[in-house]
Amino acid sequence: MGNKQVLIDRAEAEFYKTYNRFPVVFDHGEGVYLYDTEGQEYLDFGAGIAVMGLGYNDSEFNEALKTQVDKLLHTSNLFYNEPAIEAGEKLLKASDMDRVFFTNSGTEAIEGALKIAKKYAYNKSEAPLAGKIHDHEIIAMNHSFHGRSLGALSVTGNDHYQEPFKPLLPGIKFADFNDLDSVKALITSKTCAIIMETVQGEGGIYPATEEFLKGVKALCDEHDILLILDEIQCGMGRTGTMFAWQKYGVKPDVMTVAKALGNGVPVGAFLASGKAATAMGPGDHGTTYGGNPFVTAAASKVLDIFEKRNLTDHVKEMGDYLGEKLAELTGQHQMVTGQRGIGLIQGLEFSIPVSSIVSQALLEEKLVLISAGTNVIRFVPPLVIGKKDVDEMIKRLKAVLDQQS
Structure with missing residues (x-):
């Protein structure tokens, strides 16, 4: 030492x-x-x-990593690999979502989720004279935290983090967490998504109330808006269900996960369900390292252990x-x-x-x-x-x- x-x-x-x-x-x-x-x-x-x-x-987790190190670490997403396929199947089963994209971090998962929201709105928008429109808006929450990259920072409701890096993404509005009326007041015809942590972490450990989460979900369904739930910190069993939203019975259109998914190995994911699952197509998103055999072998074993040990x-x-x-x-x-x-x-x-x-x-x-x-x-x-x-x-x-x- x-x-x-x-x-x-x-x-x-x-x-x-x-x-x-x-x-x-x-x-x-x-x-x-x-x-x-x-x-x-x-x-x-x-x-x-x-x-x-x-x-x-x-020891069980360590052995899985040692085994994979001796087999294959990386090939790129130009090819398939078995650990990623297995991890994807297990994560979709645990979350009841439809599609998954593996990232290198939670912040990158947020970036992917925001891109799904923008692409979904882009796909359905057709202005008669101008063609596709791009002035879509996203509602985020005050005192939230979603990451430090410019996109994730744009939806992070903390001016202290944002101030030195402005201007950030346009079209972001901030409502008050657990105040449904404040969300309603911000919805316009341009709103394409509402993003929040199911339990605010950095903002002071504030769980969403059932009334609020169900109310936001109803607004999203009413206005054809995507609900994005950030489960990076509160997901992966930390609340007593595999994902915090499962306690409320409110399934998001898009979910982000990371942190405990890899138990120390850098891996995250964004998952999409229903109408959000086909919003992006080939060429819309990519990653060099994301979903490689090593990190997904880690995620796969974590998911196995969660289930086996209840x-x-x-x-x-x-x-x-x-x-x-x-x-x-x-x-x-x-x-x-x-x-x-x-x-x-x-x-x-x-x-x-x-x-x-x-x-x-x-x-x-x-x-x-x-x-x-x-x-x-x-x-x-x-x-x-x-x-x-x-x-x-x-x-x-x-x-x-x-x-x-």
């Missing part, structure tokens, strides 16, 4: 400065624990930002337990002003910025937590946690909060 400070100094001399990283160099992981280059053990309740659903060093039921049980323990903690500390979430995507809201709490938990209690905005700590642990892990997390977090009080 290298000296921690030497490694940090090397990184600071090399990396483009877009992150303020914590002074920890992680070396390996086991289960729900991470280990740094100094040999110290950390309890992980961030899962690499909701990525490591199976935790670290899962992880969604486990998440329901652990989510209820985590929620109970967080609620108890809320009642014990005045600075904690709220608690919300579903399954293993939970949030604690504070009356103060949480950056110092997150940092202290990491450095003093060896507890990995991440924030969601300025004053919310989000809990998105590996889906394989047990009650003892929740108890240990609460013990360590309580020690930090007792010092902060």
